[in-house]
Amino acid sequence: MNPEIGHYALVLSLAVALLMTVIPFWGARTGDAALMKVGSTLALVLAGFTGLSFATLVVAYVQSDFSVLNVVENSHSAKPLLYRITGTWGNHEGSMLLWVLVLAIFAALVALFGANLPARLKANVLAVQGSVATAFLLFILFTSNPFARVIPPPAEGQDLNPILQDIGLAIHPPLLYLGYVGFSITFAFAVAALIEGRIDAAWARWVRPWALTAWAFLTLGIAMGSYWAYYELGWGGWWFWDPVENASLMPWFAGTALIHSAVVMEKRDALKVWTVLLAILAFSLSLLGTFLVRSGVLTSVHTFATDPSRGVFILAILVFFIGGSLTLYALRAPMLRQGGIFAPVSREGALVLNNLLLTAASAAVLVGTLYPLALEAYNGAKITVGPPYFNLTVGALMLPVAFAMPFGPLLAWKRGDLAGAAQRLMAAFGAAIVIAALAAYAQGGGPVLAPFGMGLAAFVVIGALAEVIERAGFGRVPRATAFARLRGLPRSVFGGALAHAGVGVCLFGIIAETSWNAERIAGVKVGGSFEVGGYELTLDRLEPRNGPNYRDLVGVFTVRRGGVDMGTIESAKRLFTARNMPTTESGIRTMWFSQLYVSLGDELPGGGVGVRAYWKPFVTLIWIGSVIMALGGALSLTDRRLRVGAPKPAKKPKAKADGASPVPAE
Amino acid sequence: MTRKGRRLLVISCAAGVLFIAAGLVLFALNDTIVFFRSPSEIAAEGTRPGTRLRLGGLVKDGSVLHTDGTHVRFVVTDGGADMGVTYVGLLPDLFREGQGVIAEGVLAPDGSFTADSVLAKHDETYMPKEVADALKKQGVWKEGEGMP
Numbered sequence: 001m002n003p004e005i006g007h008y009a010l011v012l013s014l015a016v017a018l019l020m021t022v023i024p025f026w027g028a029r030t031g032d033a034a035l036m037k038v039g040s041t042l043a044l045v046l047a048g049f050t051g052l053s054f055a056t057l058v059v060a061y062v063q064s065d066f067s068v069l070n071v072v073e074n075s076h077s078a079k080p081l082l083y084r085i086t087g088t089w090g091n092h093e094g095s096m097l098l099w100v101l102v103l104a105i106f107a108a109l110v111a112l113f114g115a116n117l118p119a120r121l122k123a124n125v126l127a128v129q130g131s132v133a134t135a136f137l138l139f140i141l142f143t144s145n146p147f148a149r150v151i152p153p154p155a156e157g158q159d160l161n162p163i164l165q166d167i168g169l170a171i172h173p174p175l176l177y178l179g180y181v182g183f184s185i186t187f188a189f190a191v192a193a194l195i196e197g198r199i200d201a202a203w204a205r206w207v208r209p210w211a212l213t214a215w216a217f218l219t220l221g222i223a224m225g226s227y228w229a230y231y232e233l234g235w236g237g238w239w240f241w242d243p244v245e246n247a248s249l250m251p252w253f254a255g256t257a258l259i260h261s262a263v264v265m266e267k268r269d270a271l272k273v274w275t276v277l278l279a280i281l282a283f284s285l286s287l288l289g290t291f292l293v294r295s296g297v298l299t300s301v302h303t304f305a306t307d308p309s310r311g312v313f314i315l316a317i318l319v320f321f322i323g324g325s326l327t328l329y330a331l332r333a334p335m336l337r338q339g340g341i342f343a344p345v346s347r348e349g350a351l352v353l354n355n356l357l358l359t360a361a362s363a364a365v366l367v368g369t370l371y372p373l374a375l376e377a378y379n380g381a382k383i384t385v386g387p388p389y390f391n392l393t394v395g396a397l398m399l400p401v402a403f404a405m406p407f408g409p410l411l412a413w414k415r416g417d418l419a420g421a422a423q424r425l426m427a428a429f430g431a432a433i434v435i436a437a438l439a440a441y442a443q444g445g446g447p448v449l450a451p452f453g454m455g456l457a458a459f460v461v462i463g464a465l466a467e468v469i470e471r472a473g474f475g476r477v478p479r480a481t482a483f484a485r486l487r488g489l490p491r492s493v494f495g496g497a498l499a500h501a502g503v504g505v506c507l508f509g510i511i512a513e514t515s516w517n518a519e520r521i522a523g524v525k526v527g528g529s530f531e532v533g534g535y536e537l538t539l540d541r542l543e544p545r546n547g548p549n550y551r552d553l554v555g556v557f558t559v560r561r562g563g564v565d566m567g568t569i570e571s572a573k574r575l576f577t578a579r580n581m582p583t584t585e586s587g588i589r590t591m592w593f594s595q596l597y598v599s600l601g602d603e604l605p606g607g608g609v610g611v612r613a614y615w616k617p618f619v620t621l622i623w624i625g626s627v628i629m630a631l632g633g634a635l636s637l638t639d640r641r642l643r644v645g646a647p648k649p650a651k652k653p654k655a656k657a658d659g660a661s662p663v664p665a666e
Numbered sequence: 667m668t669r670k671g672r673r674l675l676v677i678s679c680a681a682g683v684l685f686i687a688a689g690l691v692l693f694a695l696n697d698t699i700v701f702f703r704s705p706s707e708i709a710a711e712g713t714r715p716g717t718r719l720r721l722g723g724l725v726k727d728g729s730v731l732h733t734d735g736t737h738v739r740f741v742v743t744d745g746g747a748d749m750g751v752t753y754v755g756l757l758p759d760l761f762r763e764g765q766g767v768i769a770e771g772v773l774a775p776d777g778s779f780t781a782d783s784v785l786a787k788h789d790e791t792y793m794p795k796e797v798a799d800a801l802k803k804q805g806v807w808k809e810g811e812g813m814p
């Protein structure tokens with residue numbers, strides 16, 4: 001396919017996005033139903049054009065069309081097909097195009113599945129989404145055109161950065177973008193509601209599925225990115241507090257707070273002003289993340305290119321959308337009526353606590369990430385804020401979150417009974433103490449915090465189940481009735497419990513890995529052995545192997561425990577010939593939830609090779625827990641109450657004050 | 667409790683949590699930041715031994731010495747001054763003589779530097795920003811030129 005088609009489709013996308021910004025908005029202002037309806041059509045057309053543009057770029061990569069500069073700079077004809085496809089977004093221009101494509105897809109989804117939205121709200125949501133698309137399409141067309149040609153075309157490309165030649169590139173960025181950009185919808189809902197100056201519990205019900213979708217994808221995206229870094233970089237670490245990781249963690253915290261506060265708003269008509277602010281913040285932090293990653297102000301693996309004009313352009317987008325939405329918020333928020341009072345000890349109170357701690361954690365990460373930039377701008381001092389800062393602040397803020405987590409769902413709305421909740425958590429508490437005692441016994445004299453942390457993790461997991469058991473009424477009503485009730489519970493209850501259990505599982509993995517991991521660095525000759533975490537590793541042989549566009553030096557290790565042969569681990573040093581760049585291909589052997597991890601260093605003078613080996617107990621639980629969280633979110637999404645835009649219980653007549661009631665058609 | 671009283675209570679609890687969080691952030695920032703220094707800056711300022719630093723510059727040509735499997739010695743230079751570094755561990759994939767490097771660790775009393783982590787650049791066109799600035803300051807590398 002001709003790259004010019006892709007470029008042209010991108011220009012058409014810009015035109016459509018502009019129309020999508022103006023027409024539905026004008027329709028909503030003037031109450032013209034026909035104009036409002038145009039928004040949905042335009043959203044679908046926009047998705048079509050950006051999809052075509054993206055497909056054209058993918059084809060250029062697959063065919064190794066070296067007349068396209070972007071392909072020359074990031075591809076190579078000897079690269080396997082999968083990496084030629086994923087290479088499309090393994091660079092600045094292509095990843096921005098993917099960003100806009102995801103944005104357009106979300107707008108199209110609103111157009112398709114938003115049938116029960118009030119016409120005016122839907123039109124405004126699409127208009128806001130159109131304006132974001134316009135800004136980023138302008139950015140791509142003016143500063144990062146992926147379709148620029150190079151004449152004459154070179155015979156061969158410069159290959160993709162070897163670190164990115166991995167299945168991780170196929171999974172991590174798309175998932176992360178579905179999360180990041182998914183929050184654009186909640187942002188659009190928030191801005192649309194502020195434009196109308198009206199917001200109610202039904203709004204929260206419409207926003208929740210979008211927030212949940214974005215959150216689940218973001219959770220998966222972060223977890224997959226973490227696992228990728230873990231096995232690809234060869235350092236054995238799974239979280240580095242790299243600015244770019246922080247950039248994804250901030251919207252995650254804000255999004256987590258959002259999906260919780262939206263529940264309060266839906267059920268109790270309270271925390272409206274706060275929920276709207278969170279919806280704005282979650283996407284603002286996503287934009288900030290895009291800025292940090294794409295502008296090159298912070299250098300990291302994710303920074304593809306540093307072109308000052310791009311940084312300034314994204315900064316302008318950032319200022320426009322964050323500044324604009326917050327100004328609108330400041331003008332309109334006081335008009336939103338507050339409802340639903342509650343006692344500090346109540347379900348609402350617990351969710352407020354959750355929100356406070358999560359946003360504080362988000363702010364702590366923000367300060368730590370931006371402080372070096374601010375200080376350098378202020379007095380030129382170059383500093384780093386490293387892991388100790390983040391571990392201390394985020395750790396201290398997350399501990400109370402974990403401890404309070406099982407209590408929240410057991411408290412009643414409006415006024416809760418803390419003692420009663422504690423009583424119902426006795427079983428979970430007892431189990432936690434048993435686990436902590438077992439952990440203390442298992443480790444002998446290790447770090448004191450480890451058994452405590454594992455007890456806490458167990459408390460979170462079992463406490464999450466306690467809610468389901470409690471709501472079914474086990475122990476209070478006959479067993480048959482309880483089972484019947486269990487079946488009748490809404491899916492969101494199971495989803496919430498599952499997600500909370502996932503947090504506990506993840507926490508268990510984090511604590512077990514950080515307190516019990518063993519590391520061994522050694523120089524080994526062929527035939528030599530060393531020991532790590534109770535396993536004996538013998539280097540059997542070092543053998544060269546050839547891949548399509550690389551050469552490997554593979555170390556084959558035999559693993560033994562107590563003299564028993566447990567198989568082999570292969571770890572390699574890989575040299576990518578096109579860029580003459582080495583990477584580490586760590587060898588990992590998973591045993592239950594734990595992993596034995598071997599990475600190869602340089603060949604040593606006098607024979608042998610440097611080896612770094614780790615024993616990482618329960619490390620996989622970190623990612624398994626994250627996947628459970630995302631599954632919990634997905635399960636909640638299947639709840640009928642979220643799919644059907646049912647009006648809220650007729651406790652009090654809603655939106656009486658302003659006539660045109662946004663009750664959805666049903 | 668009245669409506670107003672309840673709201674006040676919730677808000678004051680919230681303020682308390684935020685106050686503690688802010689205190690935590692300030693305390694942690696104060697204690698955990700690490701300054702970046704080039705060899706010339708360390709020589710000029712007479713940095714006290716025992717200080718935790720990030721040392722950046724180029725790996726001096728011909729200075730890398732593997733004493734045994736995992737002990738490495740090398741010299742970091744910015745053109746103006748040199749600094750010897752000892753490190754136990756595996757060097758990153760892209761660690762090369764004549765290339766940019768950042769070593770984080772502690773200044774020893776004998777004037778050498780004991781690194782506990784060594785970072786090299788992520789690919790062949792990327793130079794850590796701090797290192798690039800330090801080199802420019804020493805006149806080793808000027809804007810617009812190729813990589814030294």
